[in-house]
Structures are given as structure tokens and as C-alpha cells.
Amino acid sequence: MHTLEIRDLFVALTEQPDKPIVKGLTLTIKAGEIHAIMGPNGTGKSTLSKAIAGHPGYVITGGDVLIDSKSILEMEPDERARAGIFLAFQYPSEIPGVSIANFLRAAVQARLAEGEELDATAYYKRLYSKMDLLKIDRKFTSRAVNDGFSGGEKKRCEILQMAMLEPTFALMDETDSGLDIDALRIVADGVNAMRGPKLGVLMITHYQRLLDYIVPDQVHVMYDGRIVKTGDKSLALELEAKGYDWVKQDLATA
Numbered sequence: 001m002h003t004l005e006i007r008d009l010f011v012a013l014t015e016q017p018d019k020p021i022v023k024g025l026t027l028t029i030k031a032g033e034i035h036a037i038m039g040p041n042g043t044g045k046s047t048l049s050k051a052i053a054g055h056p057g058y059v060i061t062g063g064d065v066l067i068d069s070k071s072i073l074e075m076e077p078d079e080r081a082r083a084g085i086f087l088a089f090q091y092p093s094e095i096p097g098v099s100i101a102n103f104l105r106a107a108v109q110a111r112l113a114e115g116e117e118l119d120a121t122a123y124y125k126r127l128y129s130k131m132d133l134l135k136i137d138r139k140f141t142s143r144a145v146n147d148g149f150s151g152g153e154k155k156r157c158e159i160l161q162m163a164m165l166e167p168t169f170a171l172m173d174e175t176d177s178g179l180d181i182d183a184l185r186i187v188a189d190g191v192n193a194m195r196g197p198k199l200g201v202l203m204i205t206h207y208q209r210l211l212d213y214i215v216p217d218q219v220h221v222m223y224d225g226r227i228v229k230t231g232d233k234s235l236a237l238e239l240e241a242k243g244y245d246w247v248k249q250d251l252a253t254a
């Protein structure tokens with residue numbers, strides 16, 4: 001069974017390496033599990049996911065990230081992707097003139113070992129089977145990437161990309177922009193369709209709402225760069241009811 005282990009992790013902006021944003025975060029995710037991280041704005045949730053994926057704007061200044069006990073810190077972002085990490089693109093740029101089908105094909109090709117060629121017939125077969133799984137209309141993939149997409153269509157593109165890449169660990173950052181209910185359902189239905197023993201998910205969300213549709217195995221509350229509480233799905237409900245001030249007060253009295 002595959003394991004993603006985040007060990008006492010410190011992350012800062014590459015430009016400001018002496019100012020940590022993530023401050024000693026520890027978390028282990030096994031394939032087959034869905035973990036949710038919740039927390040107030042500005043607490044370092046997006047920084048955490050980008051640092052794990054290898055975003056050049058962020059530097060890991062302490063701790064380690066390991067897949068199956070092997071550190072990934074020396075790996076380039078594409079090597080991390082090949083090792084099974086997927087960071088959902090929140091807003092892949094619009095790519096007018098490039099169809100989703102061709103964009104995904106390039107993404108799948110990029111994950112292959114050097115010299116290995118993607119077989120076109122096999123690719124389309126896989127694409128269509130994933131689209132059926134996710135109940136996506138065939139017409140969708142002939143559209144240009146994100147060109148005039150609604151929020152829901154962007155999410156559909158992101159989920160389809162995830163299905164095609166079959167990551168072992170998906171980092172899904174729902175940001176704080178707020179998804180409308182349609183987009184939320186698309187993400188939730190997609191994740192639930194892919195849910196299984198081979199996939200581990202780190203679901204980052206500001207809102208408890210998403211967790212009504214995707215029931216996580218564990219919920220972590222992140223505050224000021226660390227995980228300060230862990231529980232099951234009832235913790236998300238407690239947070240919804242009491243708000244983040246409850247966490248702060250709890251910490252102050254601890």
C-alpha cells in the first residue's frame with residue numbers, strides 16, 4: 001500500500017525563505033484514504049499543496065515529504081507527478097485552439113517514461129471510458145481548454161485530467177473563491193467515482209459544504225501553518241457550527 005508522509009514540514013516563499021508559512025506540519029495519507037484539511041484564509045493550505053507538488057515559488061526549509069518512505073524533495077515537479085502526485089490545476093490558462101482531448105493527451109504523454117509513445121487508439125479508449133465514468137458528454141473534449149469555461153466546466157476539465165492521470169495521491173485545493181453548488185457537485189461526484197484503494201486524496205477546503213458530498217476518513221484543522229486538530233467528519237460539522245474562532249480560543253487556553 002502506498003503512503004504519502006509529510007514530516008514536520010516547513011515551507012516559505014522562495015523569495016523570503018526565512019519567513020515560514022507552513023510551520024511544522026505532520027500528516028500521513030495512505031492510498032485509499034481521503035483526508036480533508038480545513039482552515040481559515042491565509043493559514044498556508046495552498047502553500048502546503050504547492051510545495052508538495054514542487055511549485056518553484058515555494059521552498060521547503062525543514063522536514064520532509066516521502067512517498068513510500070522515499071523523500072521526494074530532490075525531485076523536479078514532473079518527477080513528483082510521475083511518482084504519483086497530482087495537484088489539481090485550479091486555473092489552467094485558457095489555451096484557445098487546443099482541444100481538451102489534445103491537452104489531456106499531451107499531459108498523459110508527459111507522464112510516460114522517456115521514449116515511450118502513447119498509442120492513440122488506447123488513449124481514446126481510456127479517455128472515453130473515463131468520460132463515461134464521470135458522466136461527461138463526448139462533445140466536451142472537442143472544446144478548447146478553458147476557453148470561456150464556466151466554473152463548473154473548469155472543474156470538469158480538472159477532474160477529467162485527474163481521472164486520466166490516475167494519480168496515487170491527489171492534492172485538491174478548492175481555494176477560497178467559493179465553488180457554486182454545480183461545481184461542487186462535479187468535484188464531489190468525480191472524486192467519489194474515483195474513490196478506491198489505489199487513490200489517496202488530500203482535499204483542501206475552506207467550506208464544510210464540500211464534505212457533505214465527499215465524506216472524508218479524517219478531517220484536519222490547519223491554523224497558522226500547522227495542524228491543530230484532527231478528527232473524523234464530525235469535526236467538520238463542529239467547525240461549521242462553532243467557527244474558526246473556536247480553534248483559536250482552544251489553542252489560547254491549551
Ligand code: ADP
Pocket residue numbers: 013021039040041042043044045046047048057176
Ligand atoms: P490559504 O490557502 O490557507 O488561504 P495560503 O497558503 O494561500 O493560505 O497563504 C498563506 C500566507 O502566505 C498568506 O499570508 C499569503 O499571503 C502568503 N502567500 C502565499 N503565497 C504567496 C505568494 N505567492 N506571494 C506572497 N504571499 C504569499
Ligand code: MG
Pocket residue numbers: 045046047173175176
Ligand atoms: Mg488557499
